[in-house]
Every structure is written in C-alpha cells, then in structure tokens.
Amino acid sequence: MPPLISAEHLSFEYPNGFKALKNVSFTVEPGEFLVVIGLSGSGKSTLMRTINRLLEPTSGTLTFHGSDVTHIEGDALRRHRQKIGMIFQHFNLIKRHSVLRNTLYGALGQLSSMQSMLGHFSPDLCEKALRNLDIVGIREKADQRADSLSGGQQQRVAIARALMQDPMLLLADEPVASLDPATSHSVMKYLDRINKEFGTTVVCNLHFLSLVRQYATRVIALKAGEIVFEGQPSEITEQWFKEIYGDDATEVEIR
Amino acid sequence: MKRHLLRLGIDVFFGAYIATIIDRILIPRVILDNVTTPFDGMHQALVIGLALVLAVLGSVTSASVGRLILDGSVSGSWQRTVAMNIAWISFTLTVLAGWVVTGISPSALFNGQGLEGAGRIFKxxxxxxxxxxxxxxxxxxxxxxxxxxxxxxxxxxxxxxxxxxxxxxxxxxxxxxxxxxxxxxxxxxxxxxxxxxxxxxxxxxxxxxxxxxxxxxxxxxxxxxxxxxxxxxxxxxxxxxxxxxxxxxxxxxxxxxxxxxxxxxxxxxxxxxxxxxxxxxxxxxxxxxxxxxxxxxxxxxxxxxxxxxxxxxxxxxxxxxxxxxxxxxxxxxxx
CATH class of the missing domain: 1.10.3720.10 (MetI-like)
Structure with a gap:
C-alpha cells in the first residue's frame, strides 16, 4: 500500500523570515499512530498545519493519498482539508454554541455555504453527530453550551467534530497540553480507539514521553525545524532524549 | 535620509510658526493695538528667514527641535538647551496667541450688567x-x-x-x-x-x-x-x-x-x-x-x-x- 502522507524536502518560512521547517522528509503509512515530539518552537505545529494545508509549504513536495497537494487552492484545497480532521490544544470550539452544533460544524466542508448558513443541518447529519458524541461518551451533553464543559469534555467534542469529516487522517496538535494528567489519558484513549477501531491514521504532537511510549507506533523528533530522530518509541534512550530536548532537560512522568 | 528630511521639516515648521505668531498676532493685536499690517514682502521674508535660520542652525550645530522630537534627546549640552528653549518659546507663544485670539476677558465675565442677565436666566x-x-x-x-x-x-x-x-x-x-x-x-x-x-x-x-x-x-x-x-x-x-x-x-x-x-x-x-x-x-x-x-x-x-x-x-x-x-x-x- 502506498504511504498516506509523503513529504519530500518540505520547508516552511514565515513571512517574518523565521524558518519553521527545514528540508523535512518523511512518510506516514495508513493506520499508523505517529507522534511528533520536540521543544516548543521546533516546528511541530507548523508541520501539522502544512499537512492539512492551513499553511502552504515554501518549498518541497507534499503528497497525500497519492495526489500532490503542495500548492492546491480553492475547491481542491477544501476537499483536501475535508479528508483530514484536526484537534487543537485549546479545543477551539465555538464557546457560545451547543455541543451538538459544534459537532455539526465538522460537516461544514461537505455543505454549501447558503445551506449551512441558514442553519439547516439534515436529520441524517444530526443523527451522525449524536453517534459521534456517543463514541466520545458525551452524547448526554449535546444540548449544553460548549463552554459549560470541562477541558477534557471540550476536547472530546472537538474529536467528535473531527469525526464528522469521516477523516482518513486525524491531526492532533498537542491535544492534552492544557489538560490535567487523568483527563489526558482519557483523551489519548479516545484517539487510540479511533486509530485502532476505525483504522484512522493519527499524527499527534506530544510533550510527555510517557504518553508517547504508551500510544505511539512510531516517533519523529523535530529540533529547530529538522528531523533529528525517527524510530520506535522504545528507541528513545536517555541519550536521544538529551539530544532532542537539550542537556538540561529531565524527563517528567505522567501516569 | 527620510529621517533627516523630516527633522529639517520640523525645524522649518517651528521657525515659521514662531515668526508667524509674533508677526501676525502678537505684534499687530497686542503691541500695535489692532493695527493690521498687510502680509507683504518684508513680513514674508521674516517668516521664511526665521524658518531657514532654525533649519540651517539645527542641521549644522544639531541644536534642533526636530532632533529633540524624533530622537527624544539631543547630544551636546548647549545644543540641548537651545532646542528645549525653542520648544518652550513655541509653547509659550501658543498660549499667548491663544489668549489673544479667544478674546479671553475676565472683565466681561464679572461685569455687573452681564451678571444680572445671567441671574435672570438661571432663575x-x-x-x-x-x-x-x-x-x-x-x-x-x-x-x-x-x-x-x-x-x-x-x-x-x-x-x-x-x-x-x-x-x-x-x-x-x-x-x-x-x-x-x-x-x-x-x-x-x-x-x-x-x-x-x-x-x-x-x-x-x-x-x-x-x-x-x-x-x-x-x-x-x-x-x-x-x-x-x-x-x-x-x-x-x-x-x-x-x-x-x-x-x-x-x-x-x-x-x-x-x-x-x-x-x-x-x-x-x-x-x-x-x-x-x-x-x-x-x-x-x-x-x-x-x-x-x-x-x-x-x-x-x-x-x-x-x-x-x-x-x-x-x-x-x-x-x-x-x-x-x-x-x-x-x-x-x-x-
């Protein structure tokens, strides 16, 4: 089977001249749970955003599911993004809207602007949204306002929203960085379950190595925009850890 | 270069401003008691002259208001004093000219007949x-x-x-x-x-x-x-x-x-x-x-x-x- 993502010599430079990604090449196979690690500012988030093309690579080639998506725009770009669900550190829900509506917004890419802006979501879509809320175990909160939920619950709504896209790939940009340890595991377990049960490929940024060892099938480490490590979670030794995070770093456990 | 021109412009403005206030407002309306003089060649020369003098002095000696405003400070102690004084003179002249132009008149405010009228209205x-x-x-x-x-x-x-x-x-x-x-x-x-x-x-x-x-x-x-x-x-x-x-x-x-x-x-x-x-x-x-x-x-x-x-x-x-x-x-x- 061909790789789901194939990045060749990918670089990204911000308008202010900061080079966030430098000549990055890697592939992601279907069904993988790839974790990207590295210090803040090492280019992890930028990498995520180039994959679903919220950012356009400055140079290099990005192939997704067999087609070159490096510089697509317009409808092609929208279709590309529809195939990729994304969740964020700060959940990014619409705070004042209900959990159900927030979930439905995952389907916006499939709807015409007029249809969706009038607020008409078909019964089928609502049914699907409720099913997805069921998967992340918060169906009973469907009518509550999003900001009345706890952080972990909000992140689960965000996962349900991403599931509305029936994604081939799920991008998770530091999904547990603003959650407490217990909640972190619950969110990671839902991602793991989606990966194993639905076969959805997951690319996830993480900070805690204990989580990496538990959930990742493969690890990429970024340092100053370059890949400095690629391999199995078990291969990250003390020495690699110092290499990735600097000599002063010590590992913090999260149980 | 752009900054230099801007500095020069500020100096020219201050020179012209000081000359204009003195020549157009303070001299005719305070010293000459409301004698309006035409703004003819001699007066124009005065305004342009002072503007040029300040600009040239400012760029040669760096005693420049433009420098003071743009850089926040002027190197050299007497240059600094001169620049500060030009700024203060401009401010003082503005207050004086403002007083004259607004026609501020305490006597009108506390004039007996006027007070009576105001009293009627307030009542x-x-x-x-x-x-x-x-x-x-x-x-x-x-x-x-x-x-x-x-x-x-x-x-x-x-x-x-x-x-x-x-x-x-x-x-x-x-x-x-x-x-x-x-x-x-x-x-x-x-x-x-x-x-x-x-x-x-x-x-x-x-x-x-x-x-x-x-x-x-x-x-x-x-x-x-x-x-x-x-x-x-x-x-x-x-x-x-x-x-x-x-x-x-x-x-x-x-x-x-x-x-x-x-x-x-x-x-x-x-x-x-x-x-x-x-x-x-x-x-x-x-x-x-x-x-x-x-x-x-x-x-x-x-x-x-x-x-x-x-x-x-x-x-x-x-x-x-x-x-x-x-x-x-x-x-x-x-x-």
Whole structure:
C-alpha cells in the first residue's frame, strides 16, 4: 500500500523570515499512530498545519493519498482539508454554541455555504453527530453550551467534530497540553480507539514521553525545524532524549 | 535620509510658526493695538528667514527641535538647551496667541450688567414652566425615535461593511486589501465630519426637519459602528477560525461560524451604546433644525422664554441620564 502522507524536502518560512521547517522528509503509512515530539518552537505545529494545508509549504513536495497537494487552492484545497480532521490544544470550539452544533460544524466542508448558513443541518447529519458524541461518551451533553464543559469534555467534542469529516487522517496538535494528567489519558484513549477501531491514521504532537511510549507506533523528533530522530518509541534512550530536548532537560512522568 | 528630511521639516515648521505668531498676532493685536499690517514682502521674508535660520542652525550645530522630537534627546549640552528653549518659546507663544485670539476677558465675565442677565436666566431655568411639559415630552419622544431609527437603519449597513473593514479577514490578496483600505478611508472621512454638519447638509437636501436629522445620524452611525464592529472582528480568537477552516469550510462559512458568534454580544453592546449617544446627538442636531426636542429648545431660546427653556433642559438631562443608566445596565447584563 502506498504511504498516506509523503513529504519530500518540505520547508516552511514565515513571512517574518523565521524558518519553521527545514528540508523535512518523511512518510506516514495508513493506520499508523505517529507522534511528533520536540521543544516548543521546533516546528511541530507548523508541520501539522502544512499537512492539512492551513499553511502552504515554501518549498518541497507534499503528497497525500497519492495526489500532490503542495500548492492546491480553492475547491481542491477544501476537499483536501475535508479528508483530514484536526484537534487543537485549546479545543477551539465555538464557546457560545451547543455541543451538538459544534459537532455539526465538522460537516461544514461537505455543505454549501447558503445551506449551512441558514442553519439547516439534515436529520441524517444530526443523527451522525449524536453517534459521534456517543463514541466520545458525551452524547448526554449535546444540548449544553460548549463552554459549560470541562477541558477534557471540550476536547472530546472537538474529536467528535473531527469525526464528522469521516477523516482518513486525524491531526492532533498537542491535544492534552492544557489538560490535567487523568483527563489526558482519557483523551489519548479516545484517539487510540479511533486509530485502532476505525483504522484512522493519527499524527499527534506530544510533550510527555510517557504518553508517547504508551500510544505511539512510531516517533519523529523535530529540533529547530529538522528531523533529528525517527524510530520506535522504545528507541528513545536517555541519550536521544538529551539530544532532542537539550542537556538540561529531565524527563517528567505522567501516569 | 527620510529621517533627516523630516527633522529639517520640523525645524522649518517651528521657525515659521514662531515668526508667524509674533508677526501676525502678537505684534499687530497686542503691541500695535489692532493695527493690521498687510502680509507683504518684508513680513514674508521674516517668516521664511526665521524658518531657514532654525533649519540651517539645527542641521549644522544639531541644536534642533526636530532632533529633540524624533530622537527624544539631543547630544551636546548647549545644543540641548537651545532646542528645549525653542520648544518652550513655541509653547509659550501658543498660549499667548491663544489668549489673544479667544478674546479671553475676565472683565466681561464679572461685569455687573452681564451678571444680572445671567441671574435672570438661571432663575428662570430653576422655575420651569410646567405648562409645556406635554408638548416637550412629545418632542422628546420624537428625538428618541429619531435616534432609534437612525441606529436601526445604520446597523445592517455597518454589520455588512465591518467584515470588509477588518484587516484580519482582508489580508489575502491585493483586491481584498484595496477594499479594506477604501472602506476604512470612507468611514474615517465621514466620521470626521460632525453629525451637526451632516444635519446642515441634509437639511438643504431633504428640507429642515427630523428626516434630515435622522439621515445625519445614519451617516455618522454607519461609520462609527463599522469602525467599532471591525475592530472587534480584528480582536477575535483565531483558534476557532482555524478549526472551522480545517474542516474544509469556505471563507464565508469560516466567518459566519467562527467570527460572528464571537462578535454578536459585543456588537449588541456597541449598538445599544450608540443609540444612547444618538439620543444626545439628536438633541444637538435639533438645534440646527433636525426636529425633536432640540428644535423646540432653540425656538424658545430665540423668543427669550427662559422658563420654557429651563423645562426643556431639565427634561433633556433626565432623559439622557435615564438612557445612560439603562444602556449601562443592559451592556453589563450582556457581558
């Protein structure tokens, strides 16, 4: 089977001249749970955003599911993004809207602007949204306002929203960085379950190595925009850890 | 280079400014006791001369006001003193010239006959004529409706325009940026013309009356609300925008589902406050024939019926105060 993502010599430079990604090449196979690690500012988030093309690579080639998506725009770009669900550190829900509506917004890419802006979501879509809320175990909160939920619950709504896209790939940009340890595991377990049960490929940024060892099938480490490590979670030794995070770093456990 | 020219320009301005004030205001109106002298060759030479002297001295010795303003400091102690003194002289001359031009006259303020007249008016103001309360209330209602209609008509326009006047939504190409600049320019321009002046323009256009006053407020409200709305849009949390974009949503959908929900409450708050402001403005606009309570006030004032004027002033104060309290309460509740 061909790789789901194939990045060749990918670089990204911000308008202010900061080079966030430098000549990055890697592939992601279907069904993988790839974790990207590295210090803040090492280019992890930028990498995520180039994959679903919220950012356009400055140079290099990005192939997704067999087609070159490096510089697509317009409808092609929208279709590309529809195939990729994304969740964020700060959940990014619409705070004042209900959990159900927030979930439905995952389907916006499939709807015409007029249809969706009038607020008409078909019964089928609502049914699907409720099913997805069921998967992340918060169906009973469907009518509550999003900001009345706890952080972990909000992140689960965000996962349900991403599931509305029936994604081939799920991008998770530091999904547990603003959650407490217990909640972190619950969110990671839902991602793991989606990966194993639905076969959805997951690319996830993480900070805690204990989580990496538990959930990742493969690890990429970024340092100053370059890949400095690629391999199995078990291969990250003390020495690699110092290499990735600097000599002063010590590992913090999260149980 | 650009900075050097700017510095030179500032020095020229200060020289010309000092010479002009002395030559055009202080000498003729204070020293020569209101003898106006023509601004002929000799006077022009004086103004240009001082401007050039300061500019040349400033750039040669670096005792320059331009340097003081642009760099915040001047190297060299006597150069610094000179530059500071030029700045102080300009300020002092401005105060002196301002005093002369405004015609400030303490004697007029405490003149016996004048005080008597003022006393009559104040006394009348405190003994309002309650007979006209009915018609005054009616005129007040007209003013409130006028302000309400102006706000209601302006809101849809402001709402639509504000998205095109928000930098963060219009930074994706040359055409959007042009639209942004154009809307910002037009709204800034129309806002810098006071509603009172718009009222004069519209009273010529559609005739004196509430309609002209309302149109004046509509123009001013559209530009003010567009500015406030668009600044709110520029302040939204970009996270939800990113999340909605990531689902493959169109640009319109992103704005509608992630920007609008974040703005609805602040927009409401701005709108209610604007209605409150418009009630006050409608009163003032009435003075130039915009209808409502203002027009009634100016009519009684013209007839020197001070007790009636007093009634109206008290009524205006009451209504403005009540509106202020109500709008503050609503805005507080919306938070």
């Amino acid at each position: 009348a103001l405190f003994t309002p004529n309650t007979d006209i309360i009915g018609s005054a209330l009616l005129a007040m209602v007209e003013t409130i409706y006028l302000a309400f209609m102006a706000t209601a008509i302006a809101v849809p326009f402001s709402f639509a325009l504000s998205f095109f006047a928000a930098r963060n939504l219009m930074d994706h190409g040359a055409i959007p940026r042009t639209i942004y600049v154009a809307i910002r320019f037009v709204t800034n321009f129309t806002r810098s013309i006071e509603p009172l002046i718009w009222a004069i323009i519209f009273s010529v256009w559609v005739g004196i009356g509430p309609f002209a006053g309302m149109l004046a407020l509509v123009v001013h409200t559209i530009s003010s609300l567009t500015k406030q709305y668009s600044e709110q849009i520029e302040d939204v949390d970009t996270g939800p925008m990113e999340a909605i974009s990531a689902t493959g949503a169109s640009r319109t959908q992103v704005v509608w589902f992630s920007v609008v929900p974040q703005c609805v409450i602040p927009f409401l708050s701005f709108t209610i406050y604007r209605w409150d402001i418009n009630v006050r403005m409608a009163t003032v606009i009435g003075l130039v024939g915009g209808g409502g309570i203002g027009t009634m006030l100016i009519q009684y004032q013209g007839l020197a019926q001070w007790r009636e004027v007093g009634t109206i002033v008290i009524l205006i104060a009451l209504v403005v105060w009540i509106m202020d309290v109500i709008s503050a309460r609503i805005r507080e509740a919306l938070k």
